[in-house]
Amino acid sequence: MLDIKWIRENPQALDAALAKRGAEPQAASLVALDEKRRAVIARLQDMQSRRNAASKEIGAAMAQKNMELAEKLKAEVAAIKDTMPAAEQEEREVSAALDDMLSRIPNIPHDDVPVGEDEGGNVVARVVGEKPRWNHPAKEHFEIGEALGYMDFDRAAKLSGSRFTVLTSQLARLERALGQFMIDLHTGEHGYTEVSSPLMVRDEAMFGTGQLPKFSEDLFKTTDGRWLIPTAEVTLTNLVSNEILDQEKLPLRFTALTPSFRSEAGSAGRDTRGMLRQHQFWKCELVSITDQESSLEEHERMTACAEEVLKRLGLHFRTMTLCTGDMGFGARKTYDLEVWLPGQNTYREISSCSVCGDFQGRRMNARYRGKEDKATRFVHTLNGSGTAVGRCLIAVLENYLNEDGSVTIPDALLPYMGGLTRIEKA
Structure with missing residues (x-):
């Protein structure tokens, strides 16, 4: 399996290597799927960070007896918790799709391998x-x-x-x-x-x-x-x-x-x-x-x-x-x-x-x-x-x-x- 980081940094090199093998270009599809995966992960991380921060803010609000703010923050945390499972499922599906696509990409030939069709x-x-x-x-x-x-x-x-x-x-x-x-x-x-x-x-x-x-x-x-x-x-x-x-x-x-x-x-x-x-x-x-x-x-x-x-x-x-x-x-x-x-x-x-x-x-x-x-x-x-x-x-x-x-x-x-x-x- 190839390294997705290398593919992100060398998309043209991947497609050139695949062309030598007589295969269709794949870099654009791989990079797009990886960007989608990274965006979902970033969104999940933001949600987790906001949930943790809001939980702390609830404690502070209650300590100050600001119950209105505390209830508002509790509602926000509950909404985040309701939303996260769907985002986690999306991340699993996108990651699985990326892994499957990567698993079907052949290896990169060495530079001294002769180029030929068969x-x-x-x-x-x-x-x-x-x-x-x-x-x-x-x-x-x-x-x-x-x-x-x-x-x-x-x-x-x-x-x-x-x-x-x-x-x-x-x-x-x-x-x-x-x-x-x-x-x-x-x-x-x-x-x-x-x-x-x-x-x-x-x-x-x-x-x-x-x-x-x-x-x-x-x-x-x-x-x-x-x-x-x-x-x-x-x-x-x-x-x-x-x-x-x-x-x-x-x-x-x-x-x-x-x-x-x-x-x-x-x-x-x-x-x-x-x-x-x-x-x-x-x-x-x-x-x-x-x-x-x-x-x-x-x-x-x-x-x-x-x-x-x-x-x-x-x-x-x-x-x-x-x-x-x-x-x-x-x-x-x-x-x-x-x-x-x-x-x-x-x-x-x-x-x-x-x-x-x-x-x-x-x-x-x-x-x-x-x-x-x-x-x-x-x-x-x-x-x-x-x-x-x-x-x-x-x-x-x-x-x-x-x-x-x-x-x-x-x-x-x-x-x-x-x-x-x-x-x-x-």
């Missing part, structure tokens, strides 16, 4: 590795998995409907190995603290990281009013909600390997074959809580940690700087890691690493204080995938396919595969 405006930051060269034809992951006999979409549909997958035997183990490899790498070498957190959260947690109120249709809700997490970013980031942290203890770095749940409401007809876009999938999440000064440096570090996963697996990928029109709602700057999929003959996103500034910190009321500081500041937050396990499984299948239809297991995963070096047909 993914066509994204810029290649770097390319790592080379595309595999074979004498045999490439295949898509679902062709490989079904031919091996360990990937079943029909049985998944029987259980749960579309956009679910059943993995068995060696592919189920490979998926588990990938997740274990990622969490071990980030905790053992990259300094992240592993967290096991709930998969269901309250409204406040979803609001804190920006999923609510704007993106409720992308979420699954339980019958008792909780939400299934679309990413562990929600729980890891909200660990510090409503807290004041010591600056000297920052950054905090958290990681979790969890299922994620997404309704994919806006993706009808896209990636309906295979595992690319699922309602349920495993992901290794990275979250950092930092101060203002170190957040951009932390963004580069986090991206490098995610890249290391793909490097260790020997996968060819490129890192993209997303343009203003393709960034997520809460991001100020985002790098997408796009892995090469030979079966599709294209790059596909496998990780997204974003720095959010104090956007989420303000929504969560999460702050920090320096050792010598009296005032507090909102924390800066970052999140990224390190990486999406299902998509990494897809990449391994398509990039390590052998001519006979078997799949070689990358060296980095061998310690997790119980002596298995290749996945072969059942």
